[in-house]
Amino acid sequence: MKQWFLLLSLLFPGLLFAKPLSLMLSVPPLQTLAQQLGGDWVQVQSLVRPGENPHSYEPTPKQIAALARADLYLYLGIPFEQAWIQRIRAAHPHLRVLDLPSLLQGRLHRAFDPHIWTDPQLTKQMLQALRDTLISLDPQHRGEYEAGYRRLAQALDQLDQEIQAQLQDRSPRAFLVFHPAWGYFAQRYGLTQLAIEREGKEPGPRALADLIDQARRLGLRAVFVQPQFNPKAAAQIARAIGGRVVPLDPLAPDYFENLRRVARAIAQSANP
Secondary structure (H helix, E strand, O other), rough: OOOHHHHHHHHHHHHHHOOOOOEEEOOHHHHHHHHHHHHHEEEEEEEEOOOOOOOOOOOOOHHHHOOOOOEEEEEOOOHHHHHHHHHHHOOOOOOOEEEEEOOOOOOOOOOOOOHHHHHHHHHHHHHHHHHHHHHHHHHHHHHHHHHHHHHHHHHEEEEEEHHHHHHHOOOOOOOEOOOOOOHHHHHHHEEEEEEEOOEOOOHHHHHHHHHHHHHHHHHHHEEOOOOOOOOOOHHHHHHHHEEEEEEEEOOOOOHHHHHHHHHHHHHHEEEE
């Protein structure tokens, strides 16, 4: 056994002693994709765990300390990141930060919506930037990162085509949500997201009545809510339109199956 170990170490010195790159980011779906892209050569940690609300989240001292050991942080612009990014940079000036919204500048048009990953094509562009950054940090494994990206890009294109086909004949071209987390998804598939909450605030009585009237006229029969938010207000609106509350989670870690669930739910949410 020792002889084999010595032989392998001589033939492949980087194989036995290579340390995976440490990546940190904000949300579980991006964690899943980054891990699939990097494979065995990365270790990816999401600060926000499934079920937690990123709008009110604060990193723990343990997580802040872990950033000191990270090789790369993927910045999305989630509300807690906007509040913490300067402190993170000040505490860890040598931490490399990949600012994904800045890389997509000119392609993002929705204020107050950092949920970029809900559009598979924008997600593909983010992963391309991640691939290039990983190669710059770890050129020894360029082939693995390029192969991981190719697999994901192909899967994202297939997912995009599936959703396009599922939603292309949907009428009306609108769906009702409590929190506006699906703007990029709607933009990608020619839909309109009608949001109850705007910039963290629920509507006043008149605006709420107008929204209910609009939903009735369109024949909408579902109010989509994130499990991280209190569904009470959404339930009241669902009763007013004779519909139901349907959970949709943009933070679900199973990225591909989750977006398929989202498309099916939206396709079935109207009754003109």
